[in-house]
Amino acid sequence: MAKKIGFIGLGTMGFPMAANLKKAGFEVIGFDAWKGVYEKAEAAGFTMVDTVKEVAELADEAVISMVRDYAQNVDVIFGENGILSAENTAGKTVIVMSTLSPDAMNELGARVESESGLKLISAAVSGGASGAAAGTLSIMTSGAEEIVKGFAPYFDAMGSNTFYYGAEAGNSQVAKLVNNMILGINMNALAEGLKLGAHYGLPQDEIISLLQVSTGDSWVARNWTDVSEWTADTALAVLQKDLKATYEESIKHNLEMPFNAISSIQLFHSMGKERK
Numbered sequence: 001m002a003k004k005i006g007f008i009g010l011g012t013m014g015f016p017m018a019a020n021l022k023k024a025g026f027e028v029i030g031f032d033a034w035k036g037v038y039e040k041a042e043a044a045g046f047t048m049v050d051t052v053k054e055v056a057e058l059a060d061e062a063v064i065s066m067v068r069d070y071a072q073n074v075d076v077i078f079g080e081n082g083i084l085s086a087e088n089t090a091g092k093t094v095i096v097m098s099t100l101s102p103d104a105m106n107e108l109g110a111r112v113e114s115e116s117g118l119k120l121i122s123a124a125v126s127g128g129a130s131g132a133a134a135g136t137l138s139i140m141t142s143g144a145e146e147i148v149k150g151f152a153p154y155f156d157a158m159g160s161n162t163f164y165y166g167a168e169a170g171n172s173q174v175a176k177l178v179n180n181m182i183l184g185i186n187m188n189a190l191a192e193g194l195k196l197g198a199h200y201g202l203p204q205d206e207i208i209s210l211l212q213v214s215t216g217d218s219w220v221a222r223n224w225t226d227v228s229e230w231t232a233d234t235a236l237a238v239l240q241k242d243l244k245a246t247y248e249e250s251i252k253h254n255l256e257m258p259f260n261a262i263s264s265i266q267l268f269h270s271m272g273k274e275r276k
Contacts, residue, residue, distance in 0.1 A: 002027040005154060006055040006063030007046075008076050009098075010037045013125070014066035016132040017097075017158045019044050023135075024157035029058045052076045056086035062093045062151060070104045077112060090117030093147055095154070097123045097139075099238075101245055102170030102177075109143070109169035121148055122169045123155065124176035128235070130226070136160040138179075142171035177249065180242040184263040186220040187227065187239075191270035232273040240267050 007018040010032040018028045030046040077083045109120040121143025131137045137159035141148045155162040165171035197207045211221040243264035250257040
């Protein structure tokens with residue numbers, strides 16, 4: 001019998017992640033606040049239910065939360081008909097795959113474990129919608145190591161690389177901020193380089209080709225065709241949110257990170273997009 005995994009949040013990232021779990025042989029027990037996705041989800045073979053409570057009760061050992069932010073995670077876990085309202089959940093684990101601040105994730109984990117018999121681990125992701133669809137996400141995990149390692153089959157179904165960053169639930173979120181900080185800096189740097197090339201009439205495609213085989217290479221250079229099309233209200237807005245979160249961490253802990261600060265301010269301008 002296929003193992004049942006709960007999945008809450010079937011949006012741009014969540015749906016393909018859940019679909020890859022299904023393809024790997026797991027039975028997906030799904031829920032989303034937007035009922036418009038239910039027909040598509042059921043066609044993909046998910047078992048869709050009406051409440052988060054039902055997800056938690058039907059899942060064998062874990063429920064994945066891939067909702068937007070801290071407030072939505074609080075709602076699905078602690079709200080009416082949320083995970084903690086379910087019966088027979090002792091020993092099960094909440095896997096939060098949303099992007100939260102490190103402190104918020106630590107607070108969430110402490111509250112879950114103090115108010116219930118559930119455990120919580122964090123598993124932030126990188127790779128975007130294309131990586132979610134291809135099952136090639138990078139997954140940054142933290143929490144109790146034996147639980148994280150035990151859920152490797154889930155992570156392997158959704159990603160191609162899984163990393164472990166220690167027992168504190170918020171640690172995986174720090175790793176994600178580090179990754180996205182460097183992504184933002186690289187995007188600004190490449191955009192500035194192209195600006196200089198354009199001033200002298202150099203063909204952009206030839207500059208990109210040069211970077212891809214030279215010391216200026218990066219993931220951004222190799223994927224510039226897609227990155228340059230990121231829109232202000234989706235991918236760029238999410239990235240800037242992470243750059244701002246990194247800036248706040250630098251202020252809180254008195255860490256000098258000027259390139260991140262500049263990147264967060266310049267991101268939309270460098271990419272030639274207007275903030276929505």
